[in-house]
């Protein structure tokens with residue numbers, strides 16, 4: 197509970213944090229048209245990206261899209277074939293990893309197994325020649341920060357997975373790097389521990405006022421922890437935005453499909469009715485309406501309308517609802533998730549649409565079951581028009 201409250205307070209503060217909207221703000225990290233090739237593969241392909249001080253930035257994308265390579269370029273483990281990496285306005289392309297104020301946290305197996313927790317944390321500062329008293333003080337501070345007070349004498353194998361993860365975090369923070377890079381830091385943890393660790397990570401990042409860049413292929417994780425998310429596909433950055441922007445205004449089918457659940461209707465743009473685009477669906481011939489938004493397409497163009505399941509309505513009534521965008525179908529599958537159910541509905545043209553509904557107890561209403569004939573609908577504002 198305390199965690200939830202702290203989180204809300206944190207959320208309140210963070211909401212005002214948006215340096216990327218300030219044209220005068222200088223980024224801490226800048227990728228300037230960076231390309232990195234391995235043989236024929238452009239692992240990173242002309243990426244330009246600004247990340248700001250105190251930002252928690254997530255790089256998200258499927259396996260092999262180039263996330264890790266982009267981080268390794270920042271850490272100095274790779275050098276760009278083209279373009280520049282800047283830190284605080286200075287080109288660091290030629291600076292070796294150990295001289296960059298950047299640290300990379302690997303998974304827990306990177307702990308030294310024969311060393312105590314305290315010795316693991318002390319390792320970096322010691323190597324840097326910190327005086328003993330300063331090292332000890334720092335270790336104490338770090339143990340407290342990651343809530344492992346009193347466990348400094350243990351060996352890594354005497355800790356739980358989550359505790360080991362926190363030691364790895366403490367170790368990578370011990371030297372106070374300006375930037376911490378986290379490569380799939382929670383991959384080894386189970387779902388519950390993962391969620392707890394995500395919140396801890398956010399607190400720590402916020403308390404230390406540091407810049408974190410996390411690599412993950414888990415979209416929920418990225419949505420939870422990050423101020424902004426960069427979605428990658430085949431070495432390119434497809435979209436950069438806040439979690440809400442990425443979710444509510446995806447700029448492509450790729451992003452819409454990668455983040456969350458979505459139904460995509462493919463059609464031909466017929467024209468506009470004010471702000472609303474009129475789209476003739478290919479498979480069914482139905483005329484659909486969606487807010488045109490920023491989409492730039494001429495009549496006759498192939499477009500898609502993306503609809504999130506929670507923005508679609510499902511109704512078992514015999515008569516269709518009196519709204520735009522009404523479609524019919526039969527319930528093909530139901531996923532009961534406790535708080536809500538997701539219905540996968542098969543339409544007469546053989547395509548599927550998903551609609552979710554909260555499971556409030558409404559005893560009078562007949563629940564929707566398998567094979568039921570239902571109406572699906574969505575408001576024009578609920579559909580996102582996409583041109584690619």
Ligand SMILES: Nc1ncnc2c1ncn2[C@@H]1O[C@H](COP(=O)(O)OP(=O)(O)OP(=O)(O)O)[C@@H](O)[C@H]1O
Pocket residue numbers: 234235237238239257258259260261262263264265266413
């Ligand atoms: N050292 C290397 N030598 C050759 N090819 C490499 C090397 N490192 C990465 N690649 C290739 O570059 C591409 C991007 O790899 P990268 O590890 O950056 O992806 P990723 O998005 O982090 O994937 P994952 O989530 O699986 O770690 C892949 O096609 C990969 O095979």
